[in-house]
Amino acid sequence: MSQVTALIDANNFYASCEQSLDPALIGRPVVVLSNNDGCIVARSAEARSLGITMGTPYFKAKRNLERQNVVVRSSNYALYADMSQRLMSLLESQVEDLEIYSIDEAFARLSRPSDGNLYPWARRLRALARRNLSLPIAIGLGLSKGQAKLANRLAKVVPAHAGLFDLGSCTDPDRWLETISIEDVWGIGRKLALWCRMRGVVNARELREMPTECLRAKAGVVGVRLQRELQGHACLPLDLEPSPKQETCVSRSFSRPITSLEELREAVATYVVRAAEKLRKQHQRTAALTVYTRTSPFIPAFYSRAASTSLDLPSNDTRVLLEAALPLVERIFQPHRPLAKAGVLMQHLQGVNQLQQHLWVPCTQEEQQKRETLMDTIDRLNHRYGRGTVQWAACGLHPNWAMRRERLGRASTTRLDELPIVHC
């Protein structure tokens, strides 16, 4: 019995989540905007067929969307994360091994049955996701992750495949690979695609067959590995236990440019608070931290500054991180610069169980225990009653630079007060 790799993902995930919670949106064109209502990052099938393109800035598309009567939603990551968890636990129950690869996709390993036919299994799984979560999913099957990715694409793009495609059991795989243009191959970005095209390599099959040494010279071992994957050698193992993060960052664009030190300080404080929460959730501490800010890259006189510091003792305590980060704000601030964005990076992370008490740090075991309990309590309160229930003074009370989310939909799976109301 041979092993098969699957790539399973949700179609138009964010848009599908919105439709899943608000059935009035089913069958209608829906787009979801990035943070700050910046760009279009997801489109329902209906929106796609209207020719609406991914990544278009909202302000450019707005009139057109209104004219075509498209439903526009701000992104709601709490909702998508929750739907994602439900989808992943469903998948976990239906495969042998699962690697959660992103919010809306997962690689899986399973065995090919004796008759070689995996379509009945795939059809059942699709029906299950549709029935339990109201999410459309696509399933691609191959001998490696790279092949599974291509198969998944063919499952979606070719209507006759109805969301399922098995590269390992089709009669003429090369014919299908030729329909996938080089830009759409996983691992080939803009630069490499251009380079390939200049050499006459324009589709997935040609990439698989191009001279390896030529590819290595340009794209290094990463390129060679990708090519081997397309040839059916599984070089990229399934990653079942997600490795601990090496760094964590929180950054946001402002709803309007800011020019005061005070506002920049509030923004950085807000991001530090969020980053500290993330660290605690990941059971990690940070040993170094960077704050940065920049003006808009779309207007002249671009300005960007970063400042870093390291901590004597790794920490995930909000107060400690604020004390380390806030002095850096003065170093990156310059008056008369219309700042468009700021962020914080937590670097050199380590697991909480790695901590060694420094002899010279004036903090007793008992004191530290109390701090940890305090942080835990704050996290619980904020989780239970909503983010911001317990707030840090440094973040400002009513920041008007905070990101725009003017078109939020409902969030029935994560907020009690937004449960659907059924009229009988």
Added chain:
DNA sequence: TCTGGGGTCCTAGGACCC
């Protein structure tokens, strides 16, 4: 007026060591 956020991996080159 208005253009997202959060990551990883790899390589080249500099600093430093013996």
Added chain:
DNA sequence: TCTGGGGTCCTAGGACCC
């Protein structure tokens, strides 16, 4: 006059992903 060879570690930047 001449100016090794080999190794490690770190960082910045490129490329890519979703």
